[in-house]
Amino acid sequence: MGQDVQAAADNSSAxxxxxxxxDVDGVTLQYKTKEHLITATYRVGFKVYPAxxxxxxxxxxxxxxTLLKGVAGYMTPVEGAMRLKGREIHEPGPDRVMVFQExxxxxxWKTVKQNITFALMNGGKCSTQKDxxxxxxxYIKKVKLDQFEDTYPHMLSGGMKQRVAIxxxxxxxxxxxxxxxxxxxxxxxxxxxxxxxxxxLWEDTHFTVLFVTHSIEEALIIGSRxxxxxxxxxQVKAELNAxxxxxSNVGDKEFSELQSKIHNMLxxxxxxxxxxxxxxxxxxx
Amino acid sequence: MNxxxxxxIRPEFEASDLDAANHGDVARRLTAYERLSNMDSVRKFxxxxxxxxxxxxYTRASGVSHFLLxxxxxxxxxxxxxxxxxxxxxxxxxxxxxxxxxxxxxxxIAAVLTTAAITTRFGSDLLSTLTAMLNPLPAIALxxxxxxxxxxxxxxxxxxxxxxVIWPVALNAHTGFMSVSETQRMVGRNxxxxxxxxxxxxxxxxxxxxxxxxxxxxWAFAWRTLIAAELxxxxxxxxxxxxxxxxxxxxxxxxxxxxxxxxxxxxxxxVILVGIFVENVIFTxxxxxxxxxxxxxxx
Numbered sequence: 001m002g003q004d005v006q007a008a009a010d011n012s013s014a015x016x017x018x019x020x021x022x023d024v025d026g027v028t029l030q031y032k033t034k035e036h037l038i039t040a041t042y043r044v045g046f047k048v049y050p051a052x053x054x055x056x057x058x059x060x061x062x063x064x065x066t067l068l069k070g071v072a073g074y075m076t077p078v079e080g081a082m083r084l085k086g087r088e089i090h091e092p093g094p095d096r097v098m099v100f101q102e103x104x105x106x107x108x109w110k111t112v113k114q115n116i117t118f119a120l121m122n123g124g125k126c127s128t129q130k131d132x133x134x135x136x137x138x139y140i141k142k143v144k145l146d147q148f149e150d151t152y153p154h155m156l157s158g159g160m161k162q163r164v165a166i167x168x169x170x171x172x173x174x175x176x177x178x179x180x181x182x183x184x185x186x187x188x189x190x191x192x193x194x195x196x197x198x199x200x201l202w203e204d205t206h207f208t209v210l211f212v213t214h215s216i217e218e219a220l221i222i223g224s225r226x227x228x229x230x231x232x233x234x235q236v237k238a239e240l241n242a243x244x245x246x247x248s249n250v251g252d253k254e255f256s257e258l259q260s261k262i263h264n265m266l267x268x269x270x271x272x273x274x275x276x277x278x279x280x281x282x283x284x285x
Numbered sequence: 286m287n288x289x290x291x292x293x294i295r296p297e298f299e300a301s302d303l304d305a306a307n308h309g310d311v312a313r314r315l316t317a318y319e320r321l322s323n324m325d326s327v328r329k330f331x332x333x334x335x336x337x338x339x340x341x342x343y344t345r346a347s348g349v350s351h352f353l354l355x356x357x358x359x360x361x362x363x364x365x366x367x368x369x370x371x372x373x374x375x376x377x378x379x380x381x382x383x384x385x386x387x388x389x390x391x392x393x394i395a396a397v398l399t400t401a402a403i404t405t406r407f408g409s410d411l412l413s414t415l416t417a418m419l420n421p422l423p424a425i426a427l428x429x430x431x432x433x434x435x436x437x438x439x440x441x442x443x444x445x446x447x448x449x450v451i452w453p454v455a456l457n458a459h460t461g462f463m464s465v466s467e468t469q470r471m472v473g474r475n476x477x478x479x480x481x482x483x484x485x486x487x488x489x490x491x492x493x494x495x496x497x498x499x500x501x502x503x504w505a506f507a508w509r510t511l512i513a514a515e516l517x518x519x520x521x522x523x524x525x526x527x528x529x530x531x532x533x534x535x536x537x538x539x540x541x542x543x544x545x546x547x548x549x550x551x552x553x554x555x556v557i558l559v560g561i562f563v564e565n566v567i568f569t570x571x572x573x574x575x576x577x578x579x580x581x582x583x584x
Contacts, residue, residue, distance in 0.1 A: 074471060092474040102468040108579040109490040122486070123476040154580025172476075 019085075020047035021176055021208050022071065026080035028233075029066050040066035041234035043080065046227050048176065051206040055223030055242075057213060059266055063234030064212045068180050071210060072098045084175060094123030097169040101181040103161045106153040106168075112140065113149040116168045125172050139171040140164075142201060159190040166198070170207065177209040183218070195221050196247060216262050220245045220255060228265055237265055326565075355547040363547035364554060371548075373536060377555060380532035383439050384511050387446025388504065394447065395454040395503075402455070403462045403488075416456050424449035424510040428517070442514045449506035454499040461495025462488055494576045501568050508563070512537075512556055533559075 026043045040063035048054045056064040069075050071082055073092040082089045084096060097119075099105070106115050116136035117129065126132035140149050143163040153161055162182055169177050183191040195218065202209070213219050219226050224243035227236060242258065249255040321327050337357050343349075344356040351359065367373035398415075401408030424445045431441035465488055473487035489496065515534020531539075537552035576582040 072471075072475065074474075092471070094475065094477050096475075098471065098475050100468050100471070102466070104466050105468050105472050107469065107472070107487075107490070108581055109493070109575070118486075119476045122478055122482070152579055 018049055020049050021052075021085060022048040022210065023083045023086075024048075024067075024071070024080075025083070027067070027070060027077040027082055028079035029063060029070050029075055030078050031066065031075065039233040041070075041229075044229070044234060044236055045080070046236065046239060048208060048210060050208055051224075053202060053209050053211060053222055053224040053243075055211045055213060055219040055226045056229060057216065057219040057223075057226050057262070058229030058234065058237075059214060059231050061231040061234075062229040063231075064214075064229055065180055067229075067234065068098070068178050068210065068212050071176075072096055072178055094119075094125065094172055095175045096178055097123075097172045097174040098178040098180065099162075099165045099169045099182045101184050103153075103158055103185065105165050106161055108153050111150050111152055112145060112156070112164050113137070115153070115164060116140065116171050119168050119172055123172055135171055136167075139167040142170070142204070143167040143197070157190075158186050159194060162186065162194060163197070166201070170201065170205075173207075175208065177207055179209060179211045181212055181214070184213070184215075191218075192247075198222065199246060216259050216266075217250065219262070220258060221247055221250070226262070228262055230266070238262075352544065352546050355550055359547040360550040360554060363545070364551035367536070367548060367551050371536075373533075373551075373555065376531060376533050376536050377559065380511060380515065380534070381559070383442055383532065384446065384507055386439075387443040387511075388450055388507055390443065391447045391450025391503065391507070392454060392500075395451045395458065395499075398451070398455045399458045399462070400484075402459050403484075409459075412455055412459060416452050419448065420452040420456070422448070424506065425513045425517070428514050442511060445510055445514055446507045449510040450503040453502040453506060454496075457495045457499025457502065458492065461492030461499075464495070465491040494581045497568070497571065497576060501564070504563060504568075505560070508556075508560060 024044060024046050026045050027041060028039065028043055029041045030037055030039050032038070044063075044067060046054070056067060058064050066075065070077060071084075071089065073089050073096065076090070089096075107118065110118055113133065113136050116139065117126075117132040120126040120132040120135060121129070126135060137146070137149065140146055143166060145160060145163055145167070148156065148160065153164070156164070166179075166182065169179075183194050186194060199222070201207075211219075211222055213222070220242045224241070226238075226240045226242050228238040228240065229235065230237045240258070240262070245252075245255055245258070315323070341357040344351075344354055355363075364373075398408070398412050402412040403409070427445050427448055428441065431444040435441045435444060469487065469491050473483055478487055511532070512534040515532040516538050533552060533556060537549055537556075540546075540548035540552060572582065
């Protein structure tokens with residue numbers, strides 16, 4: 001495992017000519033519940049380069065969503081630093097647009113188009129309503145929702161809502177698009193379709209995206225590079241390449257091997273945890 | 286011995302071509318009766334007609350004294366008389382003017398209280414304590430005090446109206462703001478909304494169902510309080526108010542003193558009509574254009 005991380009470090013030094021867009025450097029994130037102070041991630045470090053489809057992968061409790069919230073600027077690290085294009089991240093801003101898992105990320109009092117123009121105008125991307133309208137329509141067409149631009153979100157299906165959210169995020173043309181399990185609440189068929197569409201959109205513009213998921217398959221399909229995190233607290237387990245894999249590779253030898261490799265990485269912990277829990281139980285009785 | 290039910294293996298089946306001719310219309314237009322009975326206003330109006338018919342039939346058949354319960358037809362005649370020759374509409378207008386004054390000032394105060402409550406913890410404590418203390422107090426109970434402080438005049442009624450508007454409006458708005466989803470808050474901040482723009486462009490529309498609910502409750506409380514205040518103290522107030530004719534509550538009160546019972550009923554009827562108009566025309570239209578259109582409230 002240590003060798004893999006080492007290899008990843010070598011890779012990034014080979015790519016040193018290109019500056020990373022996002023540099024997460026030894027970040028520890030903590031949040032408070034009513035009774036506990038939870039350490040969500042412990043000294044996590046990674047670099048995201050332009051046109052990366054960078055996936056944060058791990059089981060629940062590995063702090064991947066918290067990490068994304070940190071990058072978005074909703075949380076401040078207690079240790080380490082996060083830099084976007086060399087500037088430290090302090091607060092949320094339209095240079096890092098977040099696409100959430102929840103369908104209510106669309107504002108229900110605005111139509112599909114208004115949801116996008118609202119972001120463009122307030123986020124400082126467009127200064128006139130006309131520009132915003134044009135740009136919004138361009139992205140609505142990209143996600144194949146023309147004819148729905150004047151529809152209110154509650155009339156749309158879950159998949160369509162997520163498409164609007166993605167269109168809104170992409171229309172902002174942020175330095176990095178942050179996606180927090182955007183397809184997790186969709187049914188399996190729609191999810192498959194959305195994954196393909198996202199890859200097609202990426203082919204168009206090669207945007208940089210930081211994508212959180214707990215599905216190994218989704219990570220391999222979507223991601224060009226995968227950061228595997230271990231749970232409680234989240235720590236980097238490995239950084240792997242998956243740029244050569246997509247839907248057409250599902251079931252291939254290489255795909256399955258990588259899949260089971262990651263599976264074992266994540267599963268090894270769980271066996272250990274189960275054993276510890278069992279041992280604790282035995283000690284108590 | 287194995288008693289579990291076993292899977293029955295059956296031959297597979299695939300439809301070769303689907304029959305389009307036999308399944309009939311996929312979407313059939315409803316009959317006129319079905320469509321009519323789906324209209325809210327039609328159903329509610331027919332209940333009203335039934336009620337009025339029962340009223341007319343009962344008063345004619347039982348011969349009940351018209352001092353106790355006048356016929357609907359007499360009430361209707363009295364209503365038209367009052368409108369043509371007794372300045373009923375001006376009285377309604379007087380009442381509504383006072384109401385709107387109290388309502389507007391009440392909303393402004395509620396807005397200040399709510400803003401304080403969502404921005405500071407002290408404001409939040411202040412609002413919840415004041416609401417807990419004053420909400421159970423009937424507004425009309427403050428009128429004697431108001432008369433003492435502000436004298437006989439519309440100021441006293443406006444003061445009691447404030448009391449009936451502020452608490453429900455502030456309480457509902459505050460609840461609405463508190464329950465705006467975390468995701469929507471994060472979306473707002475992501476696109477650079479801050480301070481007042483954050484409140485105006487995100488919090489208020491997101492909390493609008495609750496805010497509207499508060500506005501409706503506040504209006505209903507205020508209307509009741511106003512009529513009650515005019516009924517109980519209407520005579521003394523209207524004597525000194527700038528307007529000679531007083532308000533709607535005073536119309537009901539003075540006609541009762543004169544034993545003009547059909548006019549009393551006509552006055553009460555007008556109170557109800559104004560209530561229905563505001564509720565079913567003004568507020569319903571606001572609802573249709575906002576929360577229902579946005580899918581935040583089902584109709």
